[in-house]
Amino acid sequence: MVVWRCYSLTRIREVEVRELPLLPLRGLLVFPNMVIHLDVGRDRSVNAIDEAMNGNREIFLVMQKDAQTDEPELDDLYETGTIAEIKQLLKLPGGTIRVLVEGITRAKIKRLLISEPVMRVEVEIAEEEPEKTLEIEALMRNLNGLFEQYVKMSKKIPPETVMAVVAIEEPGRLADIIASHLVLKLSDKQEILEAINVRDRLETIYRILANEMEILELERRISARVRRQMEKTQKEYY
Template sequence: MSEATETEKTVLNERQLYPLLPLRDIVIFPAMVTPLFVGRTRSIAALERAMEGNRLLFLATQRDPKIDDPTREDLYEVGTVGQIVQMLKLPDGTIKVLIEGRQRARMVDFVEREELLSADAVLCEELSCESKECEALMRGVRNAFETYINLGKKIPAEVLTSLAGIVAAGRLADSVVAHLSISISDRQEILESFDPIERLEKLLALIDREIEILQIEKKIRGRVKRQMERSQKEYYL
């Protein structure tokens, strides 16, 4: 296991054992409410164990979503402690569960039993950020995200309204990243950024990259459309 950085050491709390829910193709952030369909036997057992207590789980994303029985090496160490909001057993035996991310956490031990997986994890407190640099980064992220939406991304208008009311830097970054079309590894990198300024900087770079790609795609579509229109005119002539 890799050692915690100096920044992380200042925010790590007491260890606690949580039922472990491995995630495929999704990274859950604090304050993010997500519906999941769960079908693996040990994952269902983890949900049931959580429901017997405080409904808390450790949510860790798999490095390879194709693996059915992940080991510790198959999971990212940094995940999110989440709470079950609602759970429904479906006729086919799978479970639909609504989970709310609560707080970042780091897995320090992996407990594998035949019936379920568990994670011994420490919570990572959210660091505050009230500097002018932080304020400038938050403004930059909001403006860049608005540009991203205006380039054709279908995101509800109320999302921008809700973002305008967020005053915590880390919370803003976590809320924005959930709406970006980026890779799992990019999302995980944001999750592992404990310092809010570092998180905002990485997020802004990701949004700028996506904006550049969207602008190129728009130019390509425009060029193809003009070529098709020209070909159509030549055909009718």
């Protein structure tokens, strides 16, 4: 592990580099602070799990650009992913492994170290801890309010989730927790993951969430209009 400091006029940021086994994800993205089960069956992926379990249980999770690629190489993967810790492991019939992982922090691939029998990469941790300015506080409040409206409209997220989210005080963690609960296109999720600057991340989620709210409202209006037309047709028929 290597640590150095980047100096700027506004802040001092430590940059940490780690060497980790890589697990490519198909059609799935894991955010920091997110806990999820993954079923692993490809040879190099199983080897990556084994290497992580023989070490400190940390593994680098990164999404494939094309979920149909069976044996992805470095160019087939996004650059930004999530360092995660393996919490539990269960071996299933047929050689598949089910692991419970918890996202820890964002990271970017710097270079490929080896590709066989496991993909191992050097990654640079890509997180920053900003000061909680009045602007950040305002963004957090606006995002919390919009998320509460989204939960009421979508009816896919338990209401108690809102209470847990509102209690979060760290802006970066708030952004990631909200993003992990949203039903979004994978490209939108990757955009959020790549937003290293926390203010940019909050603004990105707000923009994407506002767009989703507009779509939900249009869906509601279309559904209501179709229902009225069906009721009218039934009355005319009978």
